[in-house]
Amino acid sequence: QLQLVESGGGLVQPGGSLRLSCVVSAFTMDYYAKGYAIGWFRQAPGKEREGISCISSSGAITNYTDSMKGRFTISRDNAKNTVSLQMNSLKPEDTAIYYCAARPLGLCSPYVSAYPAWGQGTQVTVSS
Numbered sequence: 001q002l003q004l005v006e007s008g009g010g011l012v013q014p015g016g017s018l019r020l021s022c023v024v025s026a027f028t029m030d031y032y033a034k035g036y037a038i039g040w041f042r043q044a045p046g047k048e049r050e051g052i053s054c055i056s057s058s059g060a061i062t063n064y065t066d067s068m069k070g071r072f073t074i075s076r077d078n079a080k081n082t083v084s085l086q087m088n089s090l091k092p093e094d095t096a097i098y099y100c101a102a103r104p105l106g107l108c109s110p111y112v113s114a115y116p117a118w119g120q121g122t123q124v125t126v127s128s
Contacts, residue, residue, distance in 0.1 A: 002026050002036065002102045002117040009098060009122030012090055018124060020085040022100030035106035038083040039115055040074065042096035042124075049099070049112050055083060057106030065110075090126045097121040 008020040035057025043049040053074040054063045062074050076083040101115035
C-alpha cells in the first residue's frame with residue numbers, strides 16, 4: 001500500500017513556471033523491494049484524466065506526452081521518496097488538477113487504469 005501526497009500547485013500567469021512534488025510513503029515491503037514507477041496525470045473540468053509524464057523506479061526511463069515535451073520535466077529523488085514535475089511556459093490550457101500515481105514493478109504506463117495508487121491532487125491555475 002502506498003500513500004502519495006502532491007504539493008506545489010497554485011495560481012500562475014501564462015508563461016510562468018511551477019514545480020510540483022509528490023512524496024511517496026510505502027507501507028508494504030513489496031513496493032520497497034520491487035520498486036514503483038510514478039506517473040503524473042491531470043484532469044481539467046469536463047475532461048478525462050490524461051497522462052503527462054512517467055518515470056521508472058530507477059529514474060533511468062522517463063516518458064512524456066508529446067504536447068508536454070520541452071515544457072515539463074520529471075525527476076525523482078529516491079532518497080527522499082519524492083518525484084517532481086517542473087512545468088515551464090505554462091498556458092491557460094494547462095489549468096487542471098494534477099495527480100501523481102504509483103505503479104508497482106517500476107514500469108511506466110500511459111494508462112490511468114495501470115496505476116493502483118493515487119494522490120489527492122493539487123490545483124494548477126494558469127491565468128492572467
